[in-house]
């Protein structure tokens with residue numbers, strides 16, 4: 522049996538809605554996208570939700586809305602996907618990289634504070650040359666669906682008066698609370714602006730797609746306008762009877778709108794979000810139950826006061842416990858038909874960031890120590906017990922042949 526890293530879960534409702542959309546005569550941004558935005562805003566508890574064609578677009582628009590300009594600084598974790606930092610480069614601004622926490626693998630708020638203090642004092646900061654530009658935003662990312670320590674990050678952001686834009690590409694639904702006595706806060710309500718991804722393997726999908734949410738009217742207006750060519754108002758309606766052929770361009774915007782075909786899928790994925798999460802969560806529990814008996818593995822766990830979305834099941838190989846390395850481990854599983862992945866090589870080790878900023882090994886020790894150990898196992902709604910068992914049996918087998 523082969524087990525893919527991911528298989529999307531598409532029900533008849535998504536398919537029927539796409540067919541209805543195709544027959545409706547309205548394919549691009551329109552009524553279904555407006556409905557998707559309204560439902561999404563309601564489900565996460567945000568005032569505004571703007572549907573976009575990716576999370577990368579959401580991050581870009583968020584930075585534009587908060588006023589990032591050439592030469593500014595934006596703080597991002599080094600342990601993240603390309604998109605979180607590349608959007609900063611779109612402005613010729615500089616991503617300031619920060620190490621991650623060992624447990625959550627999200628940005629380390631203590632390291633974040635040290636970096637912010639050093640920037641303010643004009644002291645040396647890895648990868649940067651003084652004099653520094655102003656810090657215009659912090660982008661924490663919820664690794665694999667485990668939420669960052671929201672309170673700790675916000676404490677720093679508040680102290681330095683910088684907005685927080687969450688990269689929640691992995692995170693729907695998920696939640697955080699300050700303590701067992703405090704109320705749960707859903708992702709989408711814990712930042713100034715939150716960016717979601719609906720890429721094919723994400724918690725809910727539209728094939729490609731994203732959503733940006735905020736409580737702030739001014740930022741929402743700006744992001745909406747900039748998402749469709751910088752055209753003043755309800756640009757999508759200009760070909761409808763309700764709209765007008767007349768429009769004005771406020772700024773040179775982008776082409777980031779989501780189609781109604783994609784929103785047709787999104788509307789029904791959103792309705793299923795809790796059920797899809799329950800499946801991921803049950804699979805994660807099963808993995809933990811079975812693999813905790815295998816020596817040499819460090820398994821992910823839901824931290825206290827968090828509700829994990831389980832987008833990823835990213836475990837670690839304890840190096841001393843194996844006579845093969847991570848690449849050999851993944852290859853061995855691949856030979857048995859099981860596809861795994863790695864999230865991620867830290868950004869500062871990639872050629873672009875080394876070349877452009879002079880980043881090198883030794884700067885972010887936690888991320889560097891973890892990344893050679895990381896293996897993301899298949900986890901997706903619809904994964905069968907037999908598939909999960911196949912993955913676990915293959916790992917148990919490897920432990921027997923290659924464990925020390």
Ligand SMILES: Cc1ncc(COP(=O)(O)O)c(C=O)c1O
Pocket residue numbers: 574575576577578601602604605662688690691717718719720730731
């Ligand atoms: C952490 C993170 N941020 C942002 C993105 C970008 O999402 P999208 O593909 O929707 O632009 C991804 C995509 O995998 C991601 O993993």
